[in-house]
Amino acid sequence: MNHFLSVFSILFLIVISVKGQVLVNPEKLPSNALNFLVASDMGRKGVSEQKNIAVLMGEEAKFNLIDFIAIAGDPIHDNGVKSTDDSEWKDKFENIYTASSLMNIPWYVVSGNHEYHGSVQAVLDYSKLSTRWKAPARYFSLERSIGKTGDKCLFVFIDTAPLIDKYRADSSYSDAGKQDFGKQLKWIDSTLVSSNDRWKIVIGHHPVYADTDKAVSERTDMQKRLGTLLEDRKADLYICGHIHNFQHLKPEGKTVNYVVNSSASQSRKVNKTDGTLFCNPNPGFTLCSVTNVNLTFSFIDHTGQTVYQYSIKK
Secondary structure (H helix, E strand, O other): OHHHHHHHHHHHHHHHHHHOOOOOOOOOOOOOOEEEEEEOOOOOOOOOOHHHHHHHHHHHHHHOOOOEEEEEOOOOOOOOOOOOOOOHHHHHHHOOOOOHHHOOOOEEEEOOOOHHHOOHHHHHHHHHOOOOEEOOOOOEEEEEEOOOOOOEEEEEEOOOHHHOHHHHOOOOOOOHHHOOHHHHHHHHHHHHHOOOOOEEEEEOOOOOOOOOOOOHHHHHHHHHHHHHHHHHOOOOEEEEOOOOOEEEEOOOOOOOEEEEOOOOOOOOOOOOOOOEEEEEOOOEEEEEEEOOOEEEEEEEEOOOOEEEEEEEEO
């Protein structure tokens, strides 16, 4: 009897493990859509659900045509990397995201606060060694066509740690305080205002609005330096990480949809706050699909469940 129970327990664990690596009722995205994944707060040597989520990301990229992956900061916890030769690259990235479907699409990367504990320059330089890692600068933009419609989507990738005084004043965050955040803000402004693209999506690490027990000053700095700019320039969506849970917020009087992507490894609890439309404490990633009439994002957790989906219409 005990032997039977032991075998049953092992089989039960195997079923749970396998189930956790399968997308549950995945949605087939439109063939004319621009599709991308968002991941952030990764890099834990495969533990804390990271490996499982990596498998799910590979399954999603195999099921749907994914144009690229956007990394909204903190790909290498906890102290970034020291150089392009750092063993952290293999331990926390290359040996984890091994699905063939994740190999031949670009990963566009911006740094988070943890990269500033190491060398942000090494994060940029790794682009020269990896065919999929794309970090051309600390902040950058790109355009992508939306199917064959002739419409385009603008993506503005930004470097948020230097926008926050807390990091600028702390020497443990390497050269954050030496960055000219005024120059970056002028660049963000001019990039958004000069674009006639159908959709405008801004991606950074730190939230403008979110429920979190992190320092309030992080969000007030982001609100006064970036939030007003996003609203004035009519960005459609701001996507961030940092908080390690899923959130969708639209505070009263705001036109921008603010999305917090959960951690691709270790997550945290979350509560509703001003403007919360949805929140969930599970780890996972975000699937985004853009057509000329809809911008849809779906939160997919570590079990393969789509826990939330929302469409912005235009």
